[in-house]
Amino acid sequence: MSSSGGIEIPSRLPLLLTHEGVLLPGSSVRFSVYSPRNMQLVKHRLLKGTSLKSTIIGVVPGTKDPDSEIADLPSLHKVGTAGIAVQVVGSNWPKPHYTLLITGLCRFSISSVLKDRPFVLAEVEQLDRLEQFTSAVSESVTGEEEELRELSHKFHQSAIQLLGMLDMTVPVVAKFRRLLDSLPKEALPDVVTSMIHTSNKEKLQVLEAVTLEERFKMALPMLTRQIEALKLLQKTRKSNTDLEKRVFSVHKGLPGRQFNVDEENDDGDDTTALERKIYGANMTEAALKVCIKELKRLKKMPPSMPEYALTRNYLDLMIELPWSKNSTDCLDIGAARTLLDNDHYAMDKLKRRVLEYLAVRQLKSSLKGPILCFVGPPGVGKTSVGRSIARTLGREFHRISLGGVCDQSDIRGHRRTYVGSMPGRIINGLKTVRVNNPVFLLDEVDKLAKSLQGDPAAALLEVLDPEQNHSFTDHYLNVAFDLSQVLFIATANTTATIPPALLDRMEVLQVPGYTQEEKMEIAHRHLIPKQLEEHGLTPQQLNIPQCTTQDIITRYTREAGVRSLERKIGTVCRAVAVKVAEGQNITNPEGLTSECQGQQAAKEAPPEMPIVIDQAALRDILGHPVFDIEVSERLTLPGVALGLAWTPLGGEIMFVEASRTEGEGQLTLTGLLGDVMKESAHLAISWLRANSKTYQLTNIVGGPDPLEGTDIHLHFPAGAVTKDGPSAGVTIVTCLASLFSGRLVRSDVAMSGEITLRGLVLPVGGIKDKVLAAHRAGVKCVILPKRNEQDLEDLPANVRSSLDFILVSTLDQVLNGAFDGGFPGTERPPLSMLSKL
Numbered sequence: 001m002s003s004s005g006g007i008e009i010p011s012r013l014p015l016l017l018t019h020e021g022v023l024l025p026g027s028s029v030r031f032s033v034y035s036p037r038n039m040q041l042v043k044h045r046l047l048k049g050t051s052l053k054s055t056i057i058g059v060v061p062g063t064k065d066p067d068s069e070i071a072d073l074p075s076l077h078k079v080g081t082a083g084i085a086v087q088v089v090g091s092n093w094p095k096p097h098y099t100l101l102i103t104g105l106c107r108f109s110i111s112s113v114l115k116d117r118p119f120v121l122a123e124v125e126q127l128d129r130l131e132q133f134t135s136a137v138s139e140s141v142t143g144e145e146e147e148l149r150e151l152s153h154k155f156h157q158s159a160i161q162l163l164g165m166l167d168m169t170v171p172v173v174a175k176f177r178r179l180l181d182s183l184p185k186e187a188l189p190d191v192v193t194s195m196i197h198t199s200n201k202e203k204l205q206v207l208e209a210v211t212l213e214e215r216f217k218m219a220l221p222m223l224t225r226q227i228e229a230l231k232l233l234q235k236t237r238k239s240n241t242d243l244e245k246r247v248f249s250v251h252k253g254l255p256g257r258q259f260n261v262d263e264e265n266d267d268g269d270d271t272t273a274l275e276r277k278i279y280g281a282n283m284t285e286a287a288l289k290v291c292i293k294e295l296k297r298l299k300k301m302p303p304s305m306p307e308y309a310l311t312r313n314y315l316d317l318m319i320e321l322p323w324s325k326n327s328t329d330c331l332d333i334g335a336a337r338t339l340l341d342n343d344h345y346a347m348d349k350l351k352r353r354v355l356e357y358l359a360v361r362q363l364k365s366s367l368k369g370p371i372l373c374f375v376g377p378p379g380v381g382k383t384s385v386g387r388s389i390a391r392t393l394g395r396e397f398h399r400i401s402l403g404g405v406c407d408q409s410d411i412r413g414h415r416r417t418y419v420g421s422m423p424g425r426i427i428n429g430l431k432t433v434r435v436n437n438p439v440f441l442l443d444e445v446d447k448l449a450k451s452l453q454g455d456p457a458a459a460l461l462e463v464l465d466p467e468q469n470h471s472f473t474d475h476y477l478n479v480a481f482d483l484s485q486v487l488f489i490a491t492a493n494t495t496a497t498i499p500p501a502l503l504d505r506m507e508v509l510q511v512p513g514y515t516q517e518e519k520m521e522i523a524h525r526h527l528i529p530k531q532l533e534e535h536g537l538t539p540q541q542l543n544i545p546q547c548t549t550q551d552i553i554t555r556y557t558r559e560a561g562v563r564s565l566e567r568k569i570g571t572v573c574r575a576v577a578v579k580v581a582e583g584q585n586i587t588n589p590e591g592l593t594s595e596c597q598g599q600q601a602a603k604e605a606p607p608e609m610p611i612v613i614d615q616a617a618l619r620d621i622l623g624h625p626v627f628d629i630e631v632s633e634r635l636t637l638p639g640v641a642l643g644l645a646w647t648p649l650g651g652e653i654m655f656v657e658a659s660r661t662e663g664e665g666q667l668t669l670t671g672l673l674g675d676v677m678k679e680s681a682h683l684a685i686s687w688l689r690a691n692s693k694t695y696q697l698t699n700i701v702g703g704p705d706p707l708e709g710t711d712i713h714l715h716f717p718a719g720a721v722t723k724d725g726p727s728a729g730v731t732i733v734t735c736l737a738s739l740f741s742g743r744l745v746r747s748d749v750a751m752s753g754e755i756t757l758r759g760l761v762l763p764v765g766g767i768k769d770k771v772l773a774a775h776r777a778g779v780k781c782v783i784l785p786k787r788n789e790q791d792l793e794d795l796p797a798n799v800r801s802s803l804d805f806i807l808v809s810t811l812d813q814v815l816n817g818a819f820d821g822g823f824p825g826t827e828r829p830p831l832s833m834l835s836k837l
């Protein structure tokens, strides 16, 4: 037996082979034991032993693969630490293993391995000779010893300096101080190395430093490094109460023993990195406070706790959010105009307003302007204008689709107490774009729904209000985030379903549907080139002439926007792509076998380029035209009139049909009508009954009261679509007048207008969309309320010039305009009423 500083270790030691951590004398480390040999050591030696000696084992670090049965014994690390196993805990989950808490006593070197089964037993030699140094102090001092004493003094001073920089109220610092006061200086390198932040490699170097001098020399730079790092940190932080935990690892363990960082080294590094990131995220003071608090909690939690992952996720999100990261605006109105013009054809009014908006932003850097809301039918380019705005500003673009959102936590997030809680879409969007000044497009604000989970529109109020959104609080974050730099743009199909409070915060810009000519231009300038590119075709391969596009627009689509048109062009491209690809195979048959080549040659020659899509080819690809029924064909009977309706999908033409049978004067209405429309029908009947004499209307038996002995059925085709609103009033009157008089309504006339009981015609909305729909359907003349005259100015010039407008203020004028040669009993309209604008 040898002795060292009062410690004597047996000359034969069972060895615990480990690759996890490094045990230094004077420190305690927790080891997980899985490998068969180490398990046997615990079972046979530690659990069965009865004396204190039997709890002393040798810990050999740096073993390559201790789990393997045939660990490479000859290459074992030659220096190890003898230690006492002070705690053994067994567990069966996730697989059988033991956890040992071992306190290091002194170094030893392996002289020879005596046996390797069931565990490794070795002849060892104790290395630490502390008593030599201690005894040398009192005797005559040599040069070497003098140097050693100086080194140890310096080390002690540095340790005291480190201590002076830390808060003594923190338990781990107090313990460090106690150790510094009570331990002999010779023990300091091992103890300090194990307490401060050092890597496993550095600890191994200290373990291998057998002489004291070497050990001091090795550990001193590590201590100095820690002091320097602390100085730097203190410069950047006001309070240093948290530093201690960064300098030391906090370990629960036996009193009076020092604890080593290895066991939680990974976790420690992880939280340190997290802390560094938190400070680097440039967040607001309030957010930083919350993060520091959460980080403290996280450090105290074992990683297996479910809350650990939640807190970790929260901190990760906080770090990722762009608290003060923004992109620089590169706004140039001239360039913006060119870009908007290049991206979109027509939409002049919208583009003008957008440029005004951007110009104001250029002159005044504040964003406290109105929120723009583009309202119009689907496929008219609302979303793509939003995207262009982001491009002109050089900002990130993010689209938030609000269609069907019925839970306010979708906008504002869930509180973190809920299982599966998440931040809302706004915060998620910011995380995605990674800057705090993106363009957010709130798509389909009119399709927000309400539910038991709250009103998402109410949550949006806070987001969109420039007075409030600088401190938007997501429930998940629970700290305010400044949204004032975000540029919000909303889109909707109709304003009718947008909650008034929300609508009030936005400036509505109507984006009406396109005329056929506009669609032609859009198709040839944008849609066809885009689809060609998407299908890998070139204009040299596919040519869609103007007349074919015209055909697609009029006979295969009936829409306000151009989405369906784009789809049809896509279909044409796909069909051509097949032909082109086949042609390439024929002209380029390298990969084919000679047999195949023979077969190919038999086939027809490759198509001539470019492939021109004429009417026959179009019919081949798209099938029979979908909208071929001429309006005039449906107006061949008395009792049918053509109205104009406005829907969120744009303007529509709408037929009103009436029939009468013998009966008791009942009125039947079909076609899924709303209350207002039903009332219009009753109004129309009442007015006709009151004026039947004037207009020479008769019932089925020839009497003057149209309802006497007659049942009337009014039907509005497309019965599956709900219809409502007062604007069908004039059409119903015209339709009934036609029925009772037996005269045909003019086949090229469509109309819209609200009626009163006195026979006046009141103005209605959606004029532009309605007129465009009439134009699309090939109508020649449109009857509209006189008071809607100014709305006609919004119409494209070509539409205005190709239609006749009859502007009316009484039903008398309506009937006069709707029937060829006027209606019996009506006054001839003054010339100004009949105008071709």
Ligand SMILES: Nc1ncnc2c1ncn2[C@@H]1O[C@H](COP(=O)(O)OP(=O)(O)OP(=O)(O)O)[C@@H](O)[C@H]1O
Pocket (backbone or CB within 6 Å): 343, 344, 345, 346, 347, 376, 377, 378, 379, 380, 381, 382, 383, 384, 385, 443, 491, 492, 493, 522, 526, 527, 561, 562, 563, 566
């Ligand atoms: N004036 C235009 N010029 C060029 N392309 C256009 C124009 N209008 C629409 N488009 C094209 O039509 C397609 C559909 O447009 P977009 O998705 O922006 O429609 P939207 O109005 O947002 O529809 P929704 O209301 O259904 O969201 C896009 O490919 C867009 O580029």
